[in-house]
Amino acid sequence: MGLKLIVLIKQVPDIAKVRFDVEKGRIDRSSAEAEINPFDLNALEAAVQVKEKVGGIVTAISMGPPQAVTSLKDAIARGADEAILLEDKVFAGADTWATSYTLSCAIRKVGDFDLIFCGEKTVDGDTGQVGAEVAEQLGIPHIYYVSKINDISQDKIKVMSEVDESSYLLESDFPLLVSVTKDVNKPRLPTLRDKLKAMKAEIKVWHANDLSDVINLANVGYFGSPTTVHKVVIPKEKERQGKTFKDVPGGVNFVLDALEAKKLI
Amino acid sequence: MNDIVKTLEDIVGPEFVITSKEQMESYLIDETSIPVRPTPSTECILVKPSDSNQISAIIKLANEKGIAVYPRGGGTGLVGGAIPTKVGIIVSMERMDKIVVDKENLMAEAEAGATLGQLLKAADEAELSFPPHPGDEGAQIGGLIVCNAGGARAVKHGVMRNFVKGLEVVLPTGEILKLGGKLLKDNMGYSLMHLMIGSEGTLGIVTKAFIKLTPKTERTLTLLLPFNTRHEALKCVPKILNAGVVPLALEYVEREVMELSAEHLGEKWIVSGKVFLIAILAGGENEVFSDAEKMSTIALENGGLEPSIAERRDEQESILKIRSNIYTALKPRYGDILDTTVPPSKIGELAEIIDAISEKYSAYIPVYGHAADGNVHSHVMKEDLEKYDKIKEEIYKASIELGGVITGEHGIGKIRVKELYKFLPAKQIELMRQIKKAFDPNNILNPSTVLD
Numbered sequence: 037m038g039l040k041l042i043v044l045i046k047q048v049p050d051i052a053k054v055r056f057d058v059e060k061g062r063i064d065r066s067s068a069e070a071e072i073n074p075f076d077l078n079a080l081e082a083a084v085q086v087k088e089k090v091g092g093i094v095t096a097i098s099m100g101p102p103q104a105v106t107s108l109k110d111a112i113a114r115g116a117d118e119a120i121l122l123e124d125k126v127f128a129g130a131d132t133w134a135t136s137y138t139l140s141c142a143i144r145k146v147g148d149f150d151l152i153f154c155g156e157k158t159v160d161g162d163t164g165q166v167g168a169e170v171a172e173q174l175g176i177p178h179i180y181y182v183s184k185i186n187d188i189s190q191d192k193i194k195v196m197s198e199v200d201e202s203s204y205l206l207e208s209d210f211p212l213l214v215s216v217t218k219d220v221n222k223p224r225l226p227t228l229r230d231k232l233k234a235m236k237a238e239i240k241v242w243h244a245n246d247l248s249d250v251i252n253l254a255n256v257g258y259f260g261s262p263t264t265v266h267k268v269v270i271p272k273e274k275e276r277q278g279k280t281f282k283d284v285p286g287g288v289n290f291v292l293d294a295l296e297a298k299k300l301i
Numbered sequence: 302m303n304d305i306v307k308t309l310e311d312i313v314g315p316e317f318v319i320t321s322k323e324q325m326e327s328y329l330i331d332e333t334s335i336p337v338r339p340t341p342s343t344e345c346i347l348v349k350p351s352d353s354n355q356i357s358a359i360i361k362l363a364n365e366k367g368i369a370v371y372p373r374g375g376g377t378g379l380v381g382g383a384i385p386t387k388v389g390i391i392v393s394m395e396r397m398d399k400i401v402v403d404k405e406n407l408m409a410e411a412e413a414g415a416t417l418g419q420l421l422k423a424a425d426e427a428e429l430s431f432p433p434h435p436g437d438e439g440a441q442i443g444g445l446i447v448c449n450a451g452g453a454r455a456v457k458h459g460v461m462r463n464f465v466k467g468l469e470v471v472l473p474t475g476e477i478l479k480l481g482g483k484l485l486k487d488n489m490g491y492s493l494m495h496l497m498i499g500s501e502g503t504l505g506i507v508t509k510a511f512i513k514l515t516p517k518t519e520r521t522l523t524l525l526l527p528f529n530t531r532h533e534a535l536k537c538v539p540k541i542l543n544a545g546v547v548p549l550a551l552e553y554v555e556r557e558v559m560e561l562s563a564e565h566l567g568e569k570w571i572v573s574g575k576v577f578l579i580a581i582l583a584g585g586e587n588e589v590f591s592d593a594e595k596m597s598t599i600a601l602e603n604g605g606l607e608p609s610i611a612e613r614r615d616e617q618e619s620i621l622k623i624r625s626n627i628y629t630a631l632k633p634r635y636g637d638i639l640d641t642t643v644p645p646s647k648i649g650e651l652a653e654i655i656d657a658i659s660e661k662y663s664a665y666i667p668v669y670g671h672a673a674d675g676n677v678h679s680h681v682m683k684e685d686l687e688k689y690d691k692i693k694e695e696i697y698k699a700s701i702e703l704g705g706v707i708t709g710e711h712g713i714g715k716i717r718v719k720e721l722y723k724f725l726p727a728k729q730i731e732l733m734r735q736i737k738k739a740f741d742p743n744n745i746l747n748p749s750t751v752l753d
Binding site: 050052053069071072074110222224225226227228229231232235 | 524571
């Protein structure tokens with residue numbers, strides 16, 4: 037027996053290093069290493085811990101360019117049993133709706149599943165919508181912002197969900213989609229042995245025609261996306277500014293005003 | 302004293318002469334642990350010059366008045382080197398902090414008051430790198446040079462000395478000298494530059510330096526090798542180096558202090574094992590993974606547990622941050638950090654001796670260090686201060702007997718002078734005294750440091 041677990045993964049640029057092309061309003065993806073979205077590492081770790089507890093199989097799924105294979109290999113090193121990359125030119129330029137549609141089609145093709153895990157958001161898109169939309173497309177319930185898995189069995193999960201300023205202890209049977217926060221666990225480092233093995237692992241790549249029995253191509257990629265982007269504005273980084281006061285009371289008042297304005301005093 | 306203040310104001314400008322105790326407080330101490338920290342003089346004047354000529358004028362004044370001069374950098378020293386213990390003038394280098402990178406010559410021209418953080422940033426912006434990481438990023442270039450700072454990455458790249466190619470210094474008699482330059486070879490006479498490096502601010506005030514930079518490394522990988530015993534971990538070190546692997550850094554740490562440091566940072570240390578070697582490997586993808594495999598095989602053959610690997614920047618940084626913050630996490634609890642260094646092959650033996658000393662005095666002695674260069678930091682904790690002298694003496698003796706030294710990177714400063722006299726031959730001390738006298742006949746520059 038055991039549970040069929042799916043983890044949704046996105047490859048993102050290392051957001052602390054990436055540079056922005058201010059003129060084109062785009063991320064310069066060549067400026068930083070690509071890696072698994074940090075929140076998805078928590079989702080993967082959660083799935084692996086569930087597998088360790090009640091048994092099962094973990095399948096990582098990602099939609100992205102051919103080079104996203106490296107992130108799926110990393111997922112295998114970190115405990116996923118198999119990985120599928122959805123890669124096709126027609127998938128490119130998708131908004132959250134078209135992305136979640138494509139992912140849900142792939143999940144249908146995978147077949148039976150019990151639990152889908154995803155991170156609460158990605159560090160490049162920052163929408164936090166895809167997980168919930170995948171659940172809607174599949175017609176299954178979802179629990180968001182899960183900070184703790186309290187209990188898991190073959191047919192039920194009990195979790196703590198943090199929404200607004202409240203904590204909800206929720207229980208659900210399967211199938212279910214769970215989106216996790218950073219607090220849910222601390223992802224382990226892969227062992228060198230698993231990392232080296234995963235480098236040679238085969239990643240299944242599904243193109244549009246591999247999904248032909250479950251997908252309507254009018255709903256994928258740029259043309260299937262209801263969202264249109266009119267303009268992207270990249271906020272300018274504010275530099276720290278120094279201020280010198282010759283009169284002490286003036287300076288003290290300035291600092292007091294600034295602290296009050298920020299509601300710090 | 303008032304006329305000295307007046308003249309100093311004429312030299313550097315009145316706003317850069319500070320006599321109020323409150324504004325000076327942080328300039329009177331450094332990172333030396335309180336139980337062993339020298340008592341600073343309360344009769345000091347703090348000046349903040351902006352160029353070498355001003356420093357030269359300050360020094361000439363000090364010679365004339367017979368008053369001490371204490372050069373001041375980032376204040377990150379651990380042996381009281383920057384603490385003014387006599388009436389004197391503290392010369393803070395903080396306003397002299399410009400850095401210019403010469404890409405063609407792979408060289409940075411840095412003023413002494415620029416910080417290590419600024420140098421790393423300047424190198425990075427020029428698409429180059431300054432590979433060693435010789436200490437706290439708030440440390441200043443001048444201090445790093447006169448303390449010949451070491452740090453974790455000495456294994457592959459060496460210490461500060463290996464990167465300094467030229468210096469501008471103000472001598473204790475006021476003359477300004479330029480030593481070396483943007484040169485990779487320089488045999489023109491005795492190397493006064495190398496005498497300055499490691500002189501702990503006693504032979505001259507470094508005002509500017511030419512520092513060698515290198516092209517950027519392709520990538521780094523952090524490998525964690527867990528073990529169950531100190532001995533198993535440390536005996537692997539010479540084997541790793543013999544296998545032809547030269548990591549950027551090879552650090553030795555213990556679970557207890559890593560957990561303490563992680564907690565201090567609000568993080569968790571979740572790797573199993575009691576002690577760890579942490580290796581940073583640098584190079585191309587094939588090279589780093591092949592080095593990782595070699596190290597892993599050696600560790601597993603010598604009782605090691607399953608090694609883990611960090612490839613992502615955030616995961617590598619998290620490990621290093623926990624490692625670097627051992628110092629801050631332990632700070633409220635220790636009385637002194639020892640800095641003994643032995644030949645790398647002897648580090649296992651030294652660790653066993655420290656274990657025995659720990660048992661003999663029933664003292665908890667946390668140990669961590671730069672394993673591949675034999676540099677071990679043993680901590681004498683506050684609760685063991687009454688046994689401090691004996692523990693220190695035994696660790697020092699053992700290190701010397703193993704062919705080592707009592708300090709590998711922290712230096713002598715003002716708190717290890719007695720031990721220097723004890724463990725160096727009298728002739729060597731005598732030659733050092735003559736050198737000091739030749740540079741500083743009136744003994745005005747950082748007195749009671751290295752020699753008293």
